[in-house]
Amino acid sequence: MTAQLDVLVAGAGPTGLALAAQLRAYGVDFRIVDRSLDRVRESRALAIQPRTLEALAGFGVTDELVKRGNPAVQLRMHLPGRVVQMPLFSGELMDTPYPFLLFLSQAETESVLSERLGVGGVTVERGTELVRLEAQGAYVSCRLRRQRGTEETVSARYVVGCDGAHSTVRSEAGIGFQGYAYPQTFLLADLEVDGLEPGTAHTFMTAAGMLFFFPLGAPATWRMLAMRPRGAPDAEVTLGLMQEIVDRYTGEGLRLRDPVWMTDFRLHNRGAAHYRAGPFFLAGDAAHIHSPAGAQGMNTGIQDALNLGWKLALVCRGTAPEELLETYETERVPVGRSVLRFTDRAFTIATSRNPAIRLARTQLAPRIAPLALRATGLRRRVFRMVSELDIHYRSSSVSVGSRALGSGPRAGDRLPDLPRGLQARTAGVGYHLLLTGPPHLWPDQRLAPAIGGRGDLISIHRLGAESPWPGVTQGLVRPDGYLGYVARGAQLEGLGAYLDRWLPS
Ligand SMILES: Cc1cc2nc3c(=O)[nH]c(=O)nc-3n(C[C@H](O)[C@H](O)[C@H](O)COP(=O)(O)OP(=O)(O)OC[C@H]3O[C@@H](n4cnc5c(N)ncnc54)[C@H](O)[C@@H]3O)c2cc1C
Numbered sequence: 001m002t003a004q005l006d007v008l009v010a011g012a013g014p015t016g017l018a019l020a021a022q023l024r025a026y027g028v029d030f031r032i033v034d035r036s037l038d039r040v041r042e043s044r045a046l047a048i049q050p051r052t053l054e055a056l057a058g059f060g061v062t063d064e065l066v067k068r069g070n071p072a073v074q075l076r077m078h079l080p081g082r083v084v085q086m087p088l089f090s091g092e093l094m095d096t097p098y099p100f101l102l103f104l105s106q107a108e109t110e111s112v113l114s115e116r117l118g119v120g121g122v123t124v125e126r127g128t129e130l131v132r133l134e135a136q137g138a139y140v141s142c143r144l145r146r147q148r149g150t151e152e153t154v155s156a157r158y159v160v161g162c163d164g165a166h167s168t169v170r171s172e173a174g175i176g177f178q179g180y181a182y183p184q185t186f187l188l189a190d191l192e193v194d195g196l197e198p199g200t201a202h203t204f205m206t207a208a209g210m211l212f213f214f215p216l217g218a219p220a221t222w223r224m225l226a227m228r229p230r231g232a233p234d235a236e237v238t239l240g241l242m243q244e245i246v247d248r249y250t251g252e253g254l255r256l257r258d259p260v261w262m263t264d265f266r267l268h269n270r271g272a273a274h275y276r277a278g279p280f281f282l283a284g285d286a287a288h289i290h291s292p293a294g295a296q297g298m299n300t301g302i303q304d305a306l307n308l309g310w311k312l313a314l315v316c317r318g319t320a321p322e323e324l325l326e327t328y329e330t331e332r333v334p335v336g337r338s339v340l341r342f343t344d345r346a347f348t349i350a351t352s353r354n355p356a357i358r359l360a361r362t363q364l365a366p367r368i369a370p371l372a373l374r375a376t377g378l379r380r381r382v383f384r385m386v387s388e389l390d391i392h393y394r395s396s397s398v399s400v401g402s403r404a405l406g407s408g409p410r411a412g413d414r415l416p417d418l419p420r421g422l423q424a425r426t427a428g429v430g431y432h433l434l435l436t437g438p439p440h441l442w443p444d445q446r447l448a449p450a451i452g453g454r455g456d457l458i459s460i461h462r463l464g465a466e467s468p469w470p471g472v473t474q475g476l477v478r479p480d481g482y483l484g485y486v487a488r489g490a491q492l493e494g495l496g497a498y499l500d501r502w503l504p505s
Pocket residue numbers: 010011012013014015016033034035036044045046047048106128129130131162163164165166167168169188265283284285286292294295296297298299300301
């Protein structure tokens with residue numbers, strides 16, 4: 001007799017770990033397996049966006065991430081004969097507790113998530129590969145193979161592929177992964193650099209391409225990233241090769257030393273045709289891979305997981321309808337596609353050899369970018385997109401009341417941290433109902449018919465005169481921090497109807 005699980009999570013990279021944290025918080029019966037014996041020790045992703053820090057705060061890991069990381073607020077663009085300094089995010093993100101890009105190695109991010117799971121009693125089953133899936137009625141039969149060769153079959157209602165770019169779940173579910181590989185090869189090194197101003201990100205822009213240094217902090221002070229020179233297509237990645245590139249781009253002022261990790265890699269731009277096929281779901285790199293431009297990959301994966309986890313949990317508990325799961329694909333596919341488009345454009349501008357784009361990159365962009373970014377509206381739009389704070393689900397079937405109400409957020413928007421501390425107050429498990437205006441408007445007996453027997457899943461917050469959103473009096477915050485329902489007025493029938501639809505029992 002095989003054990004029957006609610007959810008099997010394949011892959012314990014950042015996406016799988018974030019999903020496991022949410023499933024754990026809701027008491028779902030799940031297992032998480034990873035074919036590798038150990039966590040990855042090198043850092044691939046090196047930056048965490050403000051929205052990811054917000055989204056992870058509810059699991060008690062964000063403070064630790066911030067403690068271990070390095071918040072960078074400046075970017076220095078080095079041009080022939082001059083340096084232009086630009087602020088990163090600072091001052092534009094007033095509605096988040098984390099108005100900065102946090103540089104932290106992916107290995108550290110995974111370590112913090114794993115430690116948290118360990119405290120919650122979750123064990124990642126390492127050295128355990130998912131090899132085969134077969135839908136059988138209401139369950140999926142999942143074949144697991146251990147490193148020492150033994151096999152086990154488990155039965156799960158749902159299987160989530162957080163198993164990276166070469167996803168087994170994706171291929172077993174027959175989901176296509178369309179896209180292309182970029183022709184360029186990139187070189188990466190985590191190392192020490194003498195002669196570089198600390199605490200800020202640096203980019204050297206030349207006709208040959210761009211060279212980046214990011215303030216990683218640990219296990220080395222800097223992450224260097226550059227395109228492999230055309231004349232050295234197969235040369236071994238050595239400190240000498242990296243130094244040659246740096247000299248070519250910067251003159252001879254910088255000295256590289258003490259590399260911790262050096263590698264080369266190719267990049268792809270690919271997206272899964274669907275994020276769901278029946279009981280199979282895809283999240284993270286299994287669903288989308290792209291260039292690291294804008295530091296979006298790991299962040300998008302973690303947010304996929306946090307969009308999906310609570311939905312799976314409520315459906316498995318029998319408190320939400322199966323239809324809720326459809327909104328994972330309708331909400332996250334557009335986000336994934338927009339990341340693929342944005343990173344492709346940024347990548348093309350950074351690497352193209354087209355003479356017009358080269359001229360724009362080396363001569364025009366450095367002059368125009370600081371001026372353009374002084375225009376507050378444009379700067380705000382760029383920073384909010386990169387920080388992932390402007391992701392919204394306004395057209396989702398689970399967002400109700402999405403027409404603009406006053407100047408406040410709409411249904412489908414993330415809950416801003418205004419007044420300061422609001423996100424922390426609504427970070428606990430379940431939904432949070434925000435009620436504004438005089439507290440006497442909202443006595444328990446008026447709320448009872450709308451809330452019904454769902455009290456354990458809905459926390460009520462009477463904000464009184466604290467509301468910064470004129471016109472909005474009721475806001476129901478979903479477990480992932482987005483507003484599901486907003487309304488004005490004191491009538492509660494709309495709220496009751498919303499809950500009957502999406503949280504019927
Ligand atoms: C050089 C580089 C720099 C990057 N920089 C950034 C950045 O600054 N910011 C950013 O957001 N992103 C960045 N990324 C992207 C980021 O590293 C990935 O998006 C992220 O690792 C995806 O996480 P994941 O959990 O979805 O997949 P992965 O990290 O690939 O994890 C998948 C896991 O699944 C396991 N697995 C695979 N198959 C199976 C199976 N059949 N059974 C069981 N387990 C399986 C693997 O062992 C692995 O542990 C960068 C990537 C690269 C290469």
